[in-house]
Amino acid sequence: MADISFIVLVFFLMVSTMDQEKGLSRRLPPMPAEDQKVEDQKVNRRNIIIVRININDRIFAGNEPIDVSQLKDKIKEFLTNPMEDPNLPEKEVKEIEGFGPYPVSKGVISLQNDRGTTYSKYIEVQNELVKAINEIRDDFSMANYGKKYDKLDEDKQAIVRECIPQQISEAEPKDINKK
Amino acid sequence: MATFRKSGSKEVPAIKTSSLPDIVFMILMFFMVSTSMRQSDRLVKVTLPQASEIVKLERKDLSSYIYVGTPMEQYRDKYGTDSRIQLNDSFRTVDEIRDFVAAERENLSEADRPFMTVSIKADQDTRMGIITDIKQELRRCSALKIMYGAR
Numbered sequence: 001m002a003d004i005s006f007i008v009l010v011f012f013l014m015v016s017t018m019d020q021e022k023g024l025s026r027r028l029p030p031m032p033a034e035d036q037k038v039e040d041q042k043v044n045r046r047n048i049i050i051v052r053i054n055i056n057d058r059i060f061a062g063n064e065p066i067d068v069s070q071l072k073d074k075i076k077e078f079l080t081n082p083m084e085d086p087n088l089p090e091k092e093v094k095e096i097e098g099f100g101p102y103p104v105s106k107g108v109i110s111l112q113n114d115r116g117t118t119y120s121k122y123i124e125v126q127n128e129l130v131k132a133i134n135e136i137r138d139d140f141s142m143a144n145y146g147k148k149y150d151k152l153d154e155d156k157q158a159i160v161r162e163c164i165p166q167q168i169s170e171a172e173p174k175d176i177n178k179k
Numbered sequence: 180m181a182t183f184r185k186s187g188s189k190e191v192p193a194i195k196t197s198s199l200p201d202i203v204f205m206i207l208m209f210f211m212v213s214t215s216m217r218q219s220d221r222l223v224k225v226t227l228p229q230a231s232e233i234v235k236l237e238r239k240d241l242s243s244y245i246y247v248g249t250p251m252e253q254y255r256d257k258y259g260t261d262s263r264i265q266l267n268d269s270f271r272t273v274d275e276i277r278d279f280v281a282a283e284r285e286n287l288s289e290a291d292r293p294f295m296t297v298s299i300k301a302d303q304d305t306r307m308g309i310i311t312d313i314k315q316e317l318r319r320c321s322a323l324k325i326m327y328g329a330r
Contacts, residue, residue, distance in 0.1 A: 119228060119302065120304065123230055123303075
């Protein structure tokens with residue numbers, strides 16, 4: 001009996017794949033309906049930063065070339081706007097349930113890429129953007145709850161998420177209509 | 180006066196093996212429950228890109244997979260070396276994603292359908308063009324929850 005179960009056990013040990021599914025989670029914007037006019041949701045220019053990766057995997061943030069290592073700090077500065085710079089995004093004081101009023105940044109990161117951009121570079125940049133947001137969330141959590149974001153319970157995480165939203169828009173590809 | 184007597188030999192008694200089958204059975208059960216058999220053979224070569232801010236997928240059973248990469252060695256003379264899409268266990272084109280998503284959605288229960296996640300597992304050397312096409316196609320069939328596979 002023991003021998004047989006041992007054999008079966010070894011079989012399961014061999015075939016089992018303990019790999020966990022990991023990755024960067026995203027939500028795509030819904031497709032606009034055919035008849036719907038392209039309404040230009042006029043986002044104020046100061047509220048948007050365009051991160052572009054070109055065909056040679058060079059990164060541009062707001063029209064100036066930038067290195068991957070500096071991208072995170074640039075995004076952090078953009079989203080927090082500590083000096084109330086008129087060129088950086090405005091903030092809107094929102095009533096957050098369970099927390100109170102908090103000036104929520106209206107900044108949106110728009111990520112654009114070329115058809116020739118490599119996937120690894122794209123993920124690297126996505127990762128930097130998420131890292132920037134996570135760090136801001138951590139700072140916020142430390143200041144208000146004295147804990148890191150992922151150590152908080154779910155209600156508080158929801159509050160932090162509302163105070164610091166993850167506004168990454170994966171831009172409409174430019175050449176989608178001419179295939 | 181009572182004295183403590185040392186009875187028998189001083190040798191350590193042998194471990195009883197009568198409970199061994201139970202233990203083995205228990206481990207066996209654990210593995211049977213926790214394993215997920217690989218559903219389909221991989222036809223394309225996928226090396227996931229690296230990322231540090233990764234999150235775990237909460238519900239594995241709600242996810243469908245799209246593999247993107249160059250075909251494996253043995254399929255190269257037939258399918259070339261350009262990046263291809265693999266759905267289930269065959270090579271497919273971008274247009275067929277629609278049917279695939281519809282079929283996957285059909286397999287889920289009514290309550291779970293809004294939470295369906297499409298996991299894109301693309302090779303790190305893939306060009307973004309094909310990924311963009313996939314993303315557009317997914318938007319068209321309103322499968323909006325996606326996950327970029329990374330390690």
